[in-house]
Amino acid sequence: MRISLPAAFVAAVLLLDAFLHLSWWVWPAADPRALSLALLNFDTPFTARVLAPLIVMLAVAALSVIAVSLGRGGRLAKAVTVALGGGLLARAELGLAWAFGLGTDTSTPFHWLNLLLYTPLCVALAFTTGVVLMRALSNHE
Secondary structure (H helix, E strand, O other): OOOOHHHHHHHHHHHHHHHHHHHHHHOOOOOHHHHHHHHHOOOOOOOHHHHHHHHHHHHHHHHHHHHHHOOOOHHHHHHHHHHHHHHHHHHHHHHHHHHOOOOOOOOOHHHHHHHHHHHHHHHHHHHHHHHHHHHHHHHOO
C-alpha cells in the first residue's frame, strides 16, 4: 500500500514547517523580535521551550496523516488527523479576518505573509486533510 498524494502533500508541508522551526532553534535569527512580529504578529521567543513542542506536534501530525492514509494508526491517528484538520480550518478562518485588517496592521510583513501564504496554505491543507480522512472512512465501510 502506498501513501496517497493528498497525505504526502500534507505530511510534506508539516515536515517542512517542522524543519523551519528546527532551523530557528539551531540557527537563531539576528533579530528574533522582528522575525516573531513578521511571522506571528506578536512578540514571542524562539526558544527551545517554545519550538520543541511545535516541532514534535508537527511531526506527530505528519506521521498521523501518513498512518491514516495507509489505513494504520487506528483511532489515535484519526483523532490527531481530525484535530489537525480542525486546527487548520480555524487558522484559515482567523486568517481571513486578518486579511480584512481585523486585529492586524495591513502595512506589516505579517499581513502580506498571511494574505499570500499562510491563509491559502491553511485552506489547502484543511481541504486536503479532509480528503485523506474521507478516503480513510470510505475504505473502511
